[in-house]
Amino acid sequence: MRREDVRAFMDLLKRLPSNATKHYPGKTLQQAADLAERAGLPRMSSDTANGYLRSLGAIFRFAVDEGYVEADPSAGIMLPKAPGRAKDKRSPFDVSDLRAIFSAPLYTGAVNDEAGYARPGPNIVRRGRFWVPIIALFSGMRMNEICQLTVDDFVEEDGVVIILIREDDDDETKRVKTEAGIRFVPVHPELERIGLLAFVQNRRANGPKVPLFPDLPVGSTGYRSDPFSKYFNRFRHKVGITDRKKVFHSFRHTYRDALREADISDQKVRALGGWSSSRTEENYGRGLRASTLARDIQAVKYDGLDLSHLHVKQLS
Known part of the structure; x- marks a missing residue:
């Protein structure tokens, strides 16, 4: 050439x-x-x-x-x-935004998680619309990375359960945005308390590689994230978040701020979030252990946000 x-x-x-x-x-x-x-x-x-x-x-x-x-x-x-234009940059959610999101009827009791997601009712339906924002908040994963998850993306390594963010040659719709995006994220303890691992285990009964959220419709492009993006835009307006700089990707900005607040090293921040680096030395070695990242991710928290109403009670 x-x-x-x-x-x-x-x-x-x-x-x-x-x-x-x-x-x-x-x-x-x-x-x-x-x-x-x-x-x-x-x-x-x-x-x-x-x-x-x-x-x-x-x-x-x-x-x-x-x-x-x-x-x-x-x-x-x-x-x-x-x-760069300031108006094009995304803003993180503040704690009042997070409270508005997770105190919406979808998380406190709605008619259903479909057309009735914004109307108060008796049901908290733990399916895709429930889980995708929570996973984003405690993992920093992009919308499509979450929507495309299959049950085999949850594995145990080094004594901890991790989420694999990866491509699949057998599934052209399962993709990551960048090479740095191929990574793993330990399951945050709050996700475990809210019942994510139990949800994954229940889905395993349907097969070894089934979609985690089959209820999320697939768009014309073949991606579940496209219809979900339209839904979440409606959802955020319903809960009063009308700032155009605050969109689903704001969860990723919020997560990165939480990593900074937890005083986690730059290398670990990049590993947890899939942010690229120009440092050649980071291409050497096997990378960070799952148990190492699991210890750090436990420090990710959001002061003023209480999600205890979503915790799953353990059977004694």
Whole structure:
């Protein structure tokens, strides 16, 4: 590949929409770019495009090291970083937001967890709509990472139960956003108190790889997160959270703030949240042990938020 080929690839990336394979499955990148332009779809961010260029560069650097090529033709080729706009940045939830979310009828008693989720009633239905926000709050997982979970993503390692965030070659809809996103997160004690592990165990009776939340509908793109995103947008308005900067992804920002407050090291923060690092030394060794991260995640808490009304009473 020549340097002009890399520049042509960069020009193509600039034309591609976000989630091109979701919008145009089976199409080539060129076809997807052409169709997206005709449809007026927003283009992928420069950060995302540069991520692809960095991956290409990593391949070439390997090839140089191994003597397959003499030079990296992608060296220095990057899109300029788009200036950040404050209005586009997501804000974390504050404790009043969290109280509003988890004191909604869905968590205190609703008609049901479908059309009647916002009307007070006798039922607390522990299915997808109940669990996805709680898991996000205590794991920092992205919406799609949670919605796509299967029961075999919960395993015991190093004496603790962890959640595997991973891709599946047999399931094209099971994907992670970045390479750093492939990780594991220990199950937070509060999730255990609320009954997540018991819920997972009950779902195991239906098969070894069944979806954890089959009740969440699959969207036209094949992802459960797409319909859930629309639902959660309605939900947050119902509980009075109308700030456009506060969306489902705010749980991830809230979680990162909680990790900072717990004085957890940067390396552990990146491991727990799937945030990437440019530090080469972190690519060496086996990584952090599950028991090590489990000790740290216990320190994640939200002062002023009481979820004891959701705890599952243990049978004596």
